Amino acid sequence: MRIILLGTGPFAVPSLRTLEASEHKVLMAVSRPPRGRKPMPAPVQVAAESLGIPDWQPETVNSDEARARLRELRADLLVVCDYGEILKSETLAIARLGGINLHGSLLPKYRGAAPVQWAVLNGDSETGNTVIQMTPGLDAGPALGVERVAIDPDETAGELEVRLAELGAALVLRVVDELATGTESPVEQDKSQATKAPRLAKEHGEIDWSRSAVEIKNQVRALQPWPRAFTDWHRSADAALRLIVHRVALCDETFSESTPGNVVSTTGQLVVTTGDGFLSLLEVQPAGKRVMRAEEFLRGNPMQVGDELL
Template sequence: MPNSLKVIFAGTPDFATGSLAAVLKSHHQVVAVYTQPDRKAGRGKKISMSPVKELALEHDIPVEQPINFKSEESLAQLASYEADVMVVVAYGLLLPQSVLDTPRLGCINVHGSLLPRWRGAAPIQRSIQAGDTETGVTIMQMEAGLDTGPMLLTASLPITEQDTGSSLHDKLAEQGAQLLVEALDKLSNNQLSPTPQDDSLATYAHKLSKAEAQLDWQLSAQELERTIRAFNSWPVAYSLIDEATVRIWQANVCQSQTKSEPGVILQADSNGILVACGQDGLLLTELQLPGSRAMSAKDLLNAPKNQQLFALGRQFASL
């Protein structure tokens, strides 16, 4: 039977809530939760709590929300919980060495990739965008570098041709929660053997931005299709036509020998809107116009004004 550990949990978004819930269901004790400060969100810009904070309050767990750990007061508060280990899952703050050294067994991180591939902020989306066929979860002993610490446990997961950033996020969140509890059990009995990362194999997953979601039709249809899946459901790939922003949620690659200017519409019917790319064509099957919901190309083209917008020979704007 594993020993019970006193755990401080640090996390912020939905990805972290599954891990927190799994620890709460285990025999380990969550003594405090650290999360990002409440921020304004949504159209009304109302103050919003993080998903992790909401879950912590439901279980009457103390919640701490420091802006950083630069003050002696914040470090003293952390130490006062006398935790055995700090679990970090998408917390959103780089932890200084003083924090990493505070818990008796240090800090461990649940990371959504097979390290050292895709260190950084957006490993899930970058793995799809790059065309990886496999990803997974790494439980890592944290050190001062960004996702550079030794690996404690890993679990792999195939990336299917249907996976989106959203679907893969959910799969890895579930896998990470299960692996975390296993790691805590083994850590409590000194059954983990750290494995150093091979820095020569490291790649970096840069943070996502809305600006990079605009499609470059000079790229191949394969690259664009992966980008569309990777950016579903945020920031959502888009292109411009007649100054209208068209968000693109789903698309399929169509091999084509047609030599047309990238961005030109080659077909617009119930099957989708076929657009010429730098190589092959991309069939857009689910789109969203400004002020409207996402819908199939078939439903979109039912409106005469949309038929004119996506008429044959029309061209999406190039970068």
Template sequence: MSRPLRVIFAGTPDFAAKSLTALLASHHDVVAVYTQPDRPAGRGRTLTPSPVKTLALEHGLAVFQPASLKAPEAQAELARHGADIMVVVAYGLILPRAVLEIPPLGCLNVHASLLPRWRGAAPIQRAIEAGDAESGVTIMQMDAGLDTGDMLLVKRTPITPTTTGGELHDRLASLGGEAIVEALDALAGEGLDATPQPEAGVTYAAKLSKAEAELDFRRPAVELAARVRAFNPWPVAWCALGDDRLRLLMARAASPTADEASCSPGSLLAHGPQALRIACGPTGDQVLEVTRAQLPGGKPLAVSELLKARAERLAPGTRLGRTDEEATP
């Protein structure tokens, strides 16, 4: 077994907590945990610790929550931990070059994509939205750029036609924990080969916004189905249903019947017992089949259950989405 490394861990959300859990189960020594300051959450806007802080305190670890790592005082404090390496997972703060140079083995990042594809803020959702066949995690040696460092280790996983953003998030979080422990074991032993990222194939995963969750049924069915799955569980794809919103949680592209080939985009077609069929595409000659949805005030349900309870709200001929005059091109 390789020698244990002294590790500073920096991360904030649930995704990062999975990597911290894996490190705590390894023989490496987590000497300090850095996470974002507590944020207001819930209806009462109560200051709430991050999942990483909660986990760290449960294990009696020292927790540090600086608002920035740019101050010399914060950097001096980090250096006093005497760590061999720093592991960064969805931390949310920029690490200045001075911080990257403090640990003798540098700083490693667990990134939720197959770099150089999907650098940036939302690699999980963008991979599904773009129709990628696979995703994965990359252990990267951090440098001063945005997800541009050398790659040390990669683990892959398929994206299926039913994979949601939430499912891929959980799968990659577990893979990330496995990968970072494997990488530290190797670095403490014989080492790892560093592979520079190729310039070809670079894409950027823009941060998700609630505004882009509204579906435009003039778009192709394949694109809409991918967006529905990518945005489940957040920000959740939706469309107008009269003055309300219908939230769409699972969907697939389907072929129209002869009678459906010239319907107005957004028209609710005759549906079967398992799916809502919505005309879509620039000329309404494509079909989006929705198999799981949520009406206002209700729970997320399979469409078969939704139709049993609220069939009158989803009758064939109902118009979903904004009208052509309301929608933007």
């Protein structure tokens, strides 16, 4: 099979490497152009160059000019993963068999840009990968391959995404092999079960201590490595200090009842009351400082029982 891979982020890199090592031919890797104040090459661009695969970063792959260039490659299939732009039907049509997409959820659940994060945020115990035949609808095409994966209760979204990317690469190759031999078995999605997984924003990181300890733990896990969960320590003598919360644990000890967000222990640990249960903050990062364990933070910051996190 002659393949064009469209991917930008790290989730697509294992699929690129796996396809390049297979009997199929990766003609080109297409990624989104670098953005931001300090633009850096996309992970897929870096991986393609290391593998000797031609790479290209068009402003949009849906332009007539981009389609004309890709059509010249005479690809059999587009493989799309973590690309960052929805492909129009005219773009999918440049390849003989259209396009397939690797998505990090059990579709139709969590259609959208952040399926892994929302699975962790909602406290799911299971997720997976789905490879679909692409259609103009967002993550709506028939499933060509599905793989279920258990979520560890302490696993962050970043850690889970790395696992799914590696497992998904093997699933992509299996589907490509089936398409090459005409043995694929598409299964239509049940649209009535569809849920959305929109991209997260920094505002999602603000901790609401009136929620349960379990819900806040899931929030901390889901927002790693970005945009990260945060709270403000309101100190009696100084201005409030922003704390980025990196790692937490449910606390089985019993403390006196207090208002959600109140600190109830600073003796070797940092325990905070929630709307249901207590949460131990294991690793925090004060504004402008590095990440540190709670006991180290407490040695340099005289937090008191009764202090508020809001």
